[in-house]
Amino acid sequence: MKCKKCGRPASIKLVVYNLKLCDKHFLEFIESRVENAIKKFKMFTRKDRILVAVSGGKDSMVLWYILVKLGYNADGLFIKLGHDYQVSPAYEKVKKLSDMLNRPLIIEDATEYLYGLSTFEAAKILRRPACSFCGMVKRYLMNKAAVENDYDVLVTGHNLDDEATVLLGNILHWQTGYITRSYPVLEKTHEKFVKKAKPLVLNYEEHIKLYAKKRGIDFLPTSCPFSLGATSKIYKNIIRQLEDEQRGITLSFYLGYLREKENIFKIEENTPQLHSCEVCGYPTTAKVCSFCRSRRRLQEKLERKNSI
């Protein structure tokens, strides 16, 4: 088995691309797919200040590493979602990478906004599904950190499998708005809504994992302990099964969607207008944003609890 690029012994066979590569050219191949996504979807340039949301998992860690390696001006953002015992292993990994890359790491502490509670504890009190609540908090704080620190774009580690999974779920439930608005880039549409981008959308999750291992990037191997029953896991399993049966279907499903969406779908031009939240000033489609509404409800619940 020979590397297709250099003819030396290959160490990896990427069945989906029908490509045998040595370690060096595998790493370059993954990096080139990130660069391609950045260019293809006009995500950002080397002049932009980029903030990478880094959780400690393989995707965001690899993303930060690759962006810095490709010469982008990318800093890290870590969001503390819980108390020390829950987050310290993740933080340690992220801090280590920050030191290794010699790039700054911004820290946002979600518990500060949730009256000292972790997102999981707050969701429980609010009787909200943990994943959707935690996702809302993360999205809010990621955007806020990027805006306050004057970044041009916030990037996240969503990979191809993630995007195909979300797309499948939205189609199975015919979530029309979500189907047609899904894209690897979200433009700035409000002075406090930073541009978002997902530079890993052309890379399979298993290849990102392999990249992390080959580069010796020390990531947190476990996924969130609270997401075990999440619906999205069902859809991700389905996507993986399909990929096992029909090599390449994840990529062709997702790219086919991006290519054909304007031919296939009626795209609503009147996407919901964003105003400023009356409480915090960050964008919302309502009067008060869901982050502030949750905080208010949480405060009420806690006061009621304490007064009993």
Add this chain to the structure above:
Amino acid sequence: MKCKKCGRPASIKLVVYNLKLCDKHFLEFIESRVENAIKKFKMFTRKDRILVAVSGGKDSMVLWYILVKLGYNADGLFIKLGHDYQVSPAYEKVKKLSDMLNRPLIIEDATEYLYGLSTFEAAKILRRPACSFCGMVKRYLMNKAAVENDYDVLVTGHNLDDEATVLLGNILHWQTGYITRSYPVLEKTHEKFVKKAKPLVLNYEEHIKLYAKKRGIDFLPTSCPFSLGATSKIYKNIIRQLEDEQRGITLSFYLGYLREKENIFKIEENTPQLHSCEVCGYPTTAKVCSFCRSRRRLQEKLERKNSI
């Protein structure tokens, strides 16, 4: 456990409808869903002459039984796809039902059109995938039999799982034309293209099977021995898995599609124009229909074989 309709002991729990029923009311429930589909999608009336394509499998056998029971003027059509040893068990079951219902059974013999070969043998010689070739032959002969015998509508036993499976496959591959044209009814658009309908689209496959058993309808339990590797089986497994995880999703996925398709999808108004095949006169989008083209190619192959 009590029957929701009559309060007597229930024998069946239909989890997806949150419904416990006795045998009698289960049978009525399935029949009413067939009647609902016929009305909802304007399939046919009791004045129409209906031809049911019956394979010997549970779906088409149950469909014929229910249509006659509901008072529709429905005859059977059986298509011989191969030689006696392959088809006789299926034919026996269909003949038995025809006798029991006291309704005529039309027989079309595919081998007569394929120079004595079964559809499987012909597909092999033509190097065509067995399932798609056999499907094409069946569709052609079903339509031909309905037209020649002056029926108003041809009905087939496609159930909810079948339709959701096809829809999922078409979406995964973004087969735009197929996605938007899929519907439980196909209107007559050419003098030799009979109206088509699928009255079982509101019923889950497992409920149809249960209906057949409760009614003592003797069906062929095995699926086609040649379809084992078919792609559609992969998608059907996916649909079943989703249903196991999220009860009702098959129905909501398919009904959501029917309800939302005009809001979600750009529907091409210029559906391909049907002309008459230069050889047989039946509708085609080309000059010569694919049935006649296959027959011609088959003849050439057989002649070459014999001349060697």
